[in-house]
Amino acid sequence: xxxxxxxxxxxxxxxxxxxxxxxxxxxxxxxxxxxxxxxxxxxxxxxxxxxxxxxxxxxxxxxxxxxxxxxxxxxxxxxxxxxxxxxxxxxxxxxxxxxxxxxxxxxxxxxxxxxxxxxxxxxxxxxxxxxxxxxxxxxxxxxxxxxxxxxxxxxxxxxxxxxxxxxxxxxxxxxxxxxxxxxxxxxxxxxxxxxxxxxxxxxxxxxxxxxxxxxxxxxxxxxxxxxxxxxxxxxxxxxxxxxxxxxxxxxxxxxxxxxxxxxxxxxxxxxxxxxxxxxxxxxxxxxxxxxxxxxxxxxxxxxxxxxxxxxxxxxxxxxxxxxxxxxxxxxxxxxxxxxxxxxxxxxxxxxxxxxxxxxxxxxxxxxxxxxxxxxxxxxxxxxxxxxxxxxxxxxxxxxxxxxxxxxxxxxxxxxxxxxxxxxxxxxxxxxxxxxxxxxxxxxxxxxxxxxxxxxxxxxxxxxxxxxxxxxxxxxxxxxxxxxxxxxxxxxxxxxxxxxxxxxxxxxxxxxxxxxxxxxxxxxxxxxxxxxxxxxxxxxxxxxxxxxxxxxxxxxxxxxxxxxxxxxxxxxxxxxxxxxxxxxxxxxxxxxxxxxxxxxxxxxxxxxxxxxxxxxxxxxxxxxxxxxxxxxxxxxxxxxxxxxxxxxxxxxxxxxxxxxxxxxxxxxxxxxxxxxxxxxxxxxxxxxxxxxxxxxxxxxxxxxxxxxxxxxxxxxxxxxxxxxxxxxxxxxxxxxxxxxxxxxxxxxx
Ligand code: MOS
Numbered sequence: 001x002x003x004x005x006x007x008x009x010x011x012x013x014x015x016x017x018x019x020x021x022x023x024x025x026x027x028x029x030x031x032x033x034x035x036x037x038x039x040x041x042x043x044x045x046x047x048x049x050x051x052x053x054x055x056x057x058x059x060x061x062x063x064x065x066x067x068x069x070x071x072x073x074x075x076x077x078x079x080x081x082x083x084x085x086x087x088x089x090x091x092x093x094x095x096x097x098x099x100x101x102x103x104x105x106x107x108x109x110x111x112x113x114x115x116x117x118x119x120x121x122x123x124x125x126x127x128x129x130x131x132x133x134x135x136x137x138x139x140x141x142x143x144x145x146x147x148x149x150x151x152x153x154x155x156x157x158x159x160x161x162x163x164x165x166x167x168x169x170x171x172x173x174x175x176x177x178x179x180x181x182x183x184x185x186x187x188x189x190x191x192x193x194x195x196x197x198x199x200x201x202x203x204x205x206x207x208x209x210x211x212x213x214x215x216x217x218x219x220x221x222x223x224x225x226x227x228x229x230x231x232x233x234x235x236x237x238x239x240x241x242x243x244x245x246x247x248x249x250x251x252x253x254x255x256x257x258x259x260x261x262x263x264x265x266x267x268x269x270x271x272x273x274x275x276x277x278x279x280x281x282x283x284x285x286x287x288x289x290x291x292x293x294x295x296x297x298x299x300x301x302x303x304x305x306x307x308x309x310x311x312x313x314x315x316x317x318x319x320x321x322x323x324x325x326x327x328x329x330x331x332x333x334x335x336x337x338x339x340x341x342x343x344x345x346x347x348x349x350x351x352x353x354x355x356x357x358x359x360x361x362x363x364x365x366x367x368x369x370x371x372x373x374x375x376x377x378x379x380x381x382x383x384x385x386x387x388x389x390x391x392x393x394x395x396x397x398x399x400x401x402x403x404x405x406x407x408x409x410x411x412x413x414x415x416x417x418x419x420x421x422x423x424x425x426x427x428x429x430x431x432x433x434x435x436x437x438x439x440x441x442x443x444x445x446x447x448x449x450x451x452x453x454x455x456x457x458x459x460x461x462x463x464x465x466x467x468x469x470x471x472x473x474x475x476x477x478x479x480x481x482x483x484x485x486x487x488x489x490x491x492x493x494x495x496x497x498x499x500x501x502x503x504x505x506x507x508x509x510x511x512x513x514x515x516x517x518x519x520x521x522x523x524x525x526x527x528x529x530x531x532x533x534x535x536x537x538x539x540x541x542x543x544x545x546x547x548x549x550x551x552x553x554x555x556x557x558x559x560x561x562x563x564x565x566x567x568x569x570x571x572x573x574x575x576x577x578x579x580x581x582x583x584x585x586x587x588x589x590x591x592x593x594x595x596x597x598x599x600x601x602x603x604x605x606x607x608x609x610x611x612x613x614x615x616x617x618x619x620x621x622x623x624x625x626x627x628x629x630x631x632x633x634x635x636x637x638x639x640x641x642x643x644x645x646x647x648x649x650x651x652x653x654x655x656x657x658x659x660x661x662x663x664x665x666x667x668x669x670x671x672x673x674x675x676x677x678x679x680x681x682x683x684x685x686x687x688x689x690x691x692x693x694x695x696x697x698x699x700x701x702x703x704x705x706x707x708x709x710x711x712x713x714x715x716x717x718x719x720x721x722x723x724x725x726x727x728x729x730x731x732x733x734x735x736x737x738x739x740x741x742x743x744x745x746x747x748x
Contacts, residue, residue, distance in 0.1 A: 009486040009496050010708070013643030017482045017501060018243070018475065027243040030215045031200040031275045038202065039067060040121040041264060041274040042128040043257060045110035045283055049140025049349040049672015053104040053113055053133050060130035061116055065123040068268060069131065070115045075101040076263060079231025084159035084253075084320060084352065088452030089512055092228045093221040095253030095286055096352035098319045099229065106135065107318045108349045109142075109672040110283025115260055117268065121275075140349035140672030144187075144290045144315050147346035151313060157323040157343045159352075166327070168397065169338030171296075174307030178298030182375045186295070186367045188740045189664030190315070191288035192674070193356055194682060195476075197245025198281050199255070202273035203262035210262045211238045215245070217252040218513025220472050223506040225254035226262055237262070239506040244476035248655075249355030250285040251476065252515045257284060282665065282677035286354030289314045293326060293367040303381045305390045307338035310368070315348035322352045326364030329445035329607055329719075333368075333407070335392040349672045355515055357655050358718035361446050366659070366740065369442035369723035374736060382422035383441050383727070384415050391443075395605020403448070403602075403704035404711070406635025407609040410698050411443060414633035417694055418613035429732045435617035437628075438732025444610035444634070444720030448711045449516040450597045456509030457526035459488060459534045460590035465563040465578040466498045469530070472508040473523050478714065479644040480514070480523055486640060487524045487708065491531030492538075493560030509592050517608070517712030520640055522595075525706040530593025535560060537589060542580055549573050595707065604704050608711040610634035612653070614691075614724035618732040623744035627657050627691040627725055635698040637711035642697075645713055649695050652717020658685045660722035661741050683741075 021027040046053070058069040078099050082092045100112040114131050118124035141147040154164045175181065202213040216222045219239040227234040244251060257274050265272035276284055291314035298307045310330055316322045327341040356362075372390075376383035391407045394400060420441065430437040457471040469488045473480055481501040489496050502508065512522055539558050542550040542565055550558060550565055550573070559568045566574025581589060613631040618624065630653050639645045662683035668675040676682050702709035726737045729747070739746050 009489040010638070010640055011642060014482055014486060014496060014641055016479045017485060022243065029197050029243050029245055030202060030213045030241065033202060033213050035202055035204060035271050035273065038271045038273050039117045039119065039268055040124040041261065041272050042116050042124040043112045043274065043280060044114035044116060044128050044131045045280065046106040046113045047671065048106055048135045048137050049109040049142060050138040051106050052136045053106060054136050055134045056114060057132045058114065061127035064127040064130050066116050066118050066127035068117045070101065070264060071113060072101040072104050076267065077102055078229040080228055082228050085161055089515060091221065091453070092224045093218065093253050093513060094225050095255050095354055096317055096320055100256050108351055109140070110280065112256060115264060117264065117272065142348050142350060142667035142672045143669060144292060144313065144346060146669065147315065147348055151344050151346050154321040154343065154345050157321050157345070158325055159320055159322055162325050164343040166341045167339055171307045171309050171338045171340035174338035175296065175298050178306055179301045180375065180379050181296060181298040182371050182378060183296045184371055184374060184736065184738065186293050186370065186738055186740060188291045188363050189666065190290040191356060191663045192282050192665050192682060193248040193250030193285065194281065194679065194684065195246030195248055195250060198276045198278060199251060199257065199285055200273070200275040201258045201261040202271065203265040204271040205265055209236050211240060212262055213240050214258055215251055216241050216474065217244070217247045217476055217515060219474055219504060219506040220510050221513040222254050222258060226259050229259040230263060240504060241474040242504040244474055247476040248357045249359055249515065252355050252513055253286055255285050278679060279677040282674045286351055287665065288324060288356040289316060289353035291363060293363065295367050295371040297371045297375055299375060303379050303386050303389060305334050305336045308336045309340040311342045313344045313346065315350060316345045317350055317352040318347050320352040321345060324353065324363065325360035328364060328447060329361045330364040330368035332395060332397050332605065332607060333392060333443060333445045334390040335396050337396065358446065358715040359516065361715065361719045362659060362722065365445065365719050366723045369720060370726055370737065373440070373727040373730065382425065384411060384420055385422065387411060387443055398605055400603045400605050403604040403606045404637060404700040404702035405609060406698050406700040407443065410609055410611040410633040410635050413696050413698055414611040414613050414631050417696060418631040420613060425731065432617060434619050434621065436620055436732040438616050438618060438728040440614050440724045440727030440731055442612050442720035442723035442727060444612055444716050445607045446517055446716040446719055448606035448608060448705050449518050451512040451518060451522055453510065453512060455511050455522045455526040455595045456592055457530040458509050458590065458592050459530040460588055461534060461577055462588050463578060463581045463586065465576060466500065467492060467494050468500045468502065469527055470502040470508040471511050471523055471526055472506055473511040473514060473519065474504045478519060478648065479641060480519060482644060483520060483640040484523060484527050487527045488531045491528050492535050494563050498563065517714035517716065519714060521706045521710040521712050524640060524708050524710050525595035526593060528707045529595045530591055533591045533593045534589065537591060538577060538580065539565060541584065542575065547583060548580065549575050598704070602704060606705055608634070608636045608713065608716050610716050610720065612720040612724040614728045616725060616728040616732060618729055618747065620733060623747035625661055625729060625742065629692040630721065631694040632717065632721070633696040633698055634713060634716055635700045636713040636716065637700060637702040637705065638709045639697050640710060645697065646695050648713055649717035650693055652715065653693055653721045654685055654690055655718045656721020657689065657725060659718065659741065660725040664741050
């Protein structure tokens with residue numbers, strides 16, 4: 001897409017402004033930033049899953065060239081260990097209420113017990129291998145089955161933000177009165193994020209100021225968290241993240257290595273860089289917890305859902321009551337009057353689980369949408385029709401209308417593009433040689449979260465008519481800088497190519513960490529606000545200026561196009577921004593725009609909806625599954641960039657395939673380690689696994705969620721994709737699926 005075509009910029013599929021830098025290697029990721037005099041830090045992880053460190057021997061490491069080794073005996077204490085979400089999303093975000101090496105207790109395998117510093121990475125790595133520890137061991141609990149007997153009922157999950165028991169109506173009464181029901185328990189393996197770029201942090205002190213280069217999904221969150229741990233003002237901490245190689249939630253929280261770098265750099269008096277290995281990514285940056293979800297869905301003789309019981313049991317850490325919020329959209333997408341939802345937990349020897357790709361809904365909607373499909377089979381109703389019959393016209397939880405919907409339209413559009421036929425589906429699978437061909441459907445939903453803090457951006461118009469836009473956000477693959485230029489360009493009537501976007505620096509105005517599909521909504525709201533504020537200033541300057549052709553015009557008469565303000569009804573009357581600034585001896589005009597999000601109790605249900613279809617081929621003798629094609633339709637509100645949006649969803653749908661068929665981290669029960677902590681043994685789809693994918697965006701206008709009506713699409717591509725695949729496998733084989741991921745052994 002060229003940058004000069006006429007018309008609004010928002011929506012068009014501009015190439016990424018930083019795409020060329022990325023593919024030519026000019027983009028420096030954190031570990032690649034050259035920093036003179038750096039000491040390389042390598043973490044040493046505990047080799048037990050639970051117990052205490054009796055002693056650590058660092059003598060061989062020092063003899064091998066280490067310049068320093070820090071352990072619980074000499075690492076400074078942190079100033080505070082803050083709660084995980086002290087003020088909702090956007091501020092201090094430590095990920096867990098535990099910081100290593102403050103004492104000798106080991107809570108999970110791989111927990112850092114030493115940090116080895118050396119002049120070269122190779123020396124540090126070698127010396128780290130020579131550190132030996134003696135332990136007093138306890139038996140670790142890492143697997144759900146090992147802790148099942150010790151499960152407990154927390155009051156809240158998600159670290160204090162979500163009640164663990166929720167209900168409406170009377171599920172038991174609904175179950176008594178129902179004519180049909182399905183009762184199924186789905187087991188989900190633990191998962192790990194696995195972005196391509198391993199987490200890395202480098203810290204450089206200058207007096208009492210520290211600059212931290214960090215691979216993070218939130219520069220401001222990193223800044224606030226480091227400051228809290230070190231007991232210094234956030235004003236003394238600057239965090240820079242120009243490029244981040246994927247996050248998927250694993251870089252949303254600020255894990256201990258991020259603070260260890262500046263802490264040790266201060267002790268050593270020289271810059272320090274730490275880069276996690278792939279294995280350390282599995283033990284050091286959170287996870288999606290192993291979980292079990294039991295669903296009981298009941299309906300009347302017309303197939304109208306009357307009740308849903310949805311209980312989840314999952315493994316959390318020794319210190320935090322965390323469960324991903326799996327029972328949300330599943331209980332809201334359908335008009336179910338009687339709902340009984342409950343989270344129970346097991347304390348395991350793992351890190352505190354965290355956000356991961358479609359956090360909550362990717363697992364919760366999988367269980368729900370598989371149960372819906374089984375019910376459809378039981379009562380002989382087409383699964384597409386059953387979903388349309390039951391979709392909630394208003395939010396059943398709050399009783400409020402949806403801020404915008406699009407559910408039914410997504411189902412219809414995707415069904416048509418897929419070529420769904422109720423009659424063919426009822427007739428059972430086709431065959432293709434040895435393959436059974438099955439088709440499946442699922443719907444998708446992801447909440448539109450609202451940030452707890454104002455979102456800010458800086459806009460600065462220069463006298464030559466070019467614009468600089470800055471915000472404290474960061475790109476981890478989403479293309480946010482490109483969309484910022486589009487939003488700014490439309491607000492001010494400036495061409496795309498005349499806008500420079502700066503991101504990835506906590507010195508820029510504050511934006512919440514990009515989590516929960518909030519990034520595009522938050523950033524576009526801030527940039528739109530900044531640029532419309534600046535536009536108001538410019539128009540005010542012109543209309544108040546007797547020398548301007550726009551003198552004494554009213555604001556509503558004026559539009560901005562091509563760097564020029566003009567009278568809407570008579571475009572010849574007007575002047576350029578440059579002319580205006582020059583006449584006023586202004587080198588520039590700037591503003592910081594602040595978007596104040598609507599308060600949490602806005603009277604609307606806010607969910608992005610979508611629909612997914614999949615066709616699979618199953619070899620029933622070999623238990624092989626191949627996904628042949630996927631079709632998705634989504635209603636994410638305003639689409640800022642058609643190409644980036646499609647890419648985001650394409651990735652999400654393939655991650656759904658990955659969830660359904662591949663991703664599982666398995667614990668070694670002897671020592672609590674993740675046994676397959678490498679990209680060789682943690683299965684992920686490659687190009688040969690990827691099916692043909694067809695993606696459509698269904699337009700919905702949303703006047704509630706934020707100024708541009710951006711509901712977000714960071715997660716929803718993943719939600720439902722896995723359920724559509726699993727439903728297609730059940731269609732092909734007739735076998736109900738209870739294990740996620742589905743593997744060969746479950747099918748033969
Ligand atoms: Mo997203 S998994 O909340 O970073």
